[in-house]
Amino acid sequence: xxxxxxxxxxxxxxxxxxxxxxxxxxxxxxxxxxxxxxxxxxxxxxxxxxxxxxxxxxxxxxxxxxxxxxxxxxxxxxxxxxxxxxxxxxxxxxxxxxxxxxxxxxxxxxxxxxxxxxxxxxxxxxxxxxxxxxxxxxxxxxxxxxxxxxxxxxxxxxxxxxxxxxxxxxxxxxxxxxxxxxxxxxxxxxxxxxxxxxxxxxxxxxxxxxxxxxxxxxxxxxxxxxxxxxxxxxxxxxxxxxxxxxxxxxxxxxxxxxxxxxxxxxxxxxxxxxxxxxxxxxxxxxxxxxxxxxxxxxxxxxxxxxxxxxxxxxxxxxxxxxxxxxxxxxxxxxxxxxxxxxxxxxxxxxxxxxxxxxxxxxxxxxxxxxxxxxxxxxxxxxxxxxxxxxxx
Ligand SMILES: Cc1ncc(COP(=O)(O)O)c(C=O)c1O
Numbered sequence: 430x431x432x433x434x435x436x437x438x439x440x441x442x443x444x445x446x447x448x449x450x451x452x453x454x455x456x457x458x459x460x461x462x463x464x465x466x467x468x469x470x471x472x473x474x475x476x477x478x479x480x481x482x483x484x485x486x487x488x489x490x491x492x493x494x495x496x497x498x499x500x501x502x503x504x505x506x507x508x509x510x511x512x513x514x515x516x517x518x519x520x521x522x523x524x525x526x527x528x529x530x531x532x533x534x535x536x537x538x539x540x541x542x543x544x545x546x547x548x549x550x551x552x553x554x555x556x557x558x559x560x561x562x563x564x565x566x567x568x569x570x571x572x573x574x575x576x577x578x579x580x581x582x583x584x585x586x587x588x589x590x591x592x593x594x595x596x597x598x599x600x601x602x603x604x605x606x607x608x609x610x611x612x613x614x615x616x617x618x619x620x621x622x623x624x625x626x627x628x629x630x631x632x633x634x635x636x637x638x639x640x641x642x643x644x645x646x647x648x649x650x651x652x653x654x655x656x657x658x659x660x661x662x663x664x665x666x667x668x669x670x671x672x673x674x675x676x677x678x679x680x681x682x683x684x685x686x687x688x689x690x691x692x693x694x695x696x697x698x699x700x701x702x703x704x705x706x707x708x709x710x711x712x713x714x715x716x717x718x719x720x721x722x723x724x725x726x727x728x729x730x731x732x733x734x735x736x737x738x739x740x741x742x743x744x745x746x747x748x749x750x751x752x753x754x755x756x757x758x759x760x761x762x763x764x765x766x767x768x769x770x771x772x773x774x775x776x777x778x779x780x781x782x783x784x785x786x787x788x789x790x791x792x793x794x795x796x797x798x799x800x801x802x803x804x805x806x807x808x809x810x811x812x813x814x815x816x817x818x819x820x821x
Contacts, residue, residue, distance in 0.1 A: 473707075481707045510680060514648040530666070547567065574787060660686060770792075
């Protein structure tokens, strides 16, 4: 059988491989603690589930949804954006529900990129920006993110011919995997750069609602000029513990939203309407669950930071997002450190190299693990010492 070249270019999706290892270990009787994937362990709030139960009885919801979603859903998204960020959106032109942000991020590449085109892609980063670019036949120009810059791209380091040729730039704050945050001034610099070079800006704000000690992330759409050049991807996955229901949204520039709609209309049939009703309930209902989640993650954050520091690893306390991004001893690769933790402690972490070359030297620990597992994992870390790396 002859498969496509692009399939050959795909590395295994990091979490597919990690799930396989966990299953294997558990089958062998190991008590595995996983700080791997960012998938909330806390159930979806009951009011949202109740809405699904009602919506599932409604026969029109058993049929194909429209690609652009229910008008009430688009309105609920626009109202949420206005309430949360003070950003006004036209629900009919500037809002598009997605089957999870991942789906929209992957499909967005087809709206902007042809073979040979250039996309500006951060590294380390959520892998889908680069994969979507590759699927479209385009090239990723990597924007390395360094700790010394607060994990923001060095715009001055992008060669001017690359900047002029680039068609899109990907950004993501609060960031996965580094947990870094961006200010409105940071967004303004990027918007100016994209304007100057006629680059479409694609911002992924999947973690905007997980902020600690009162930190509230900005939407890049709060910044002047943003809507002229960009769209923002959002997700209900992390905010409302809804990863399993697959719902998110893209909002912003009307032409870009229309382009994404056109691609999606040809490839998928939109979000199941009963799931859209769940999302409406989430966005318009009481928001206590969001603060309750953050309280839980904050407690876990502090516990994990303490345990990781006891190993002598350097780690910043994140202001937002679900991840602890820890610097490992230089003599180890991140894959080797992840393997060591799995073999010695039955602990799963994600190697920084899964997020690109510039993620090397770090491991990521997700806080979406039940409290007693977090405690068990932390105790194992605290009763261990990193052995000296073997040479050769
Ligand atoms: C940065 C980032 N964007 C998007 C997603 C996917 O979100 P969704 O579940 O809405 O597809 C994730 C999932 O982990 C993520 O880390």
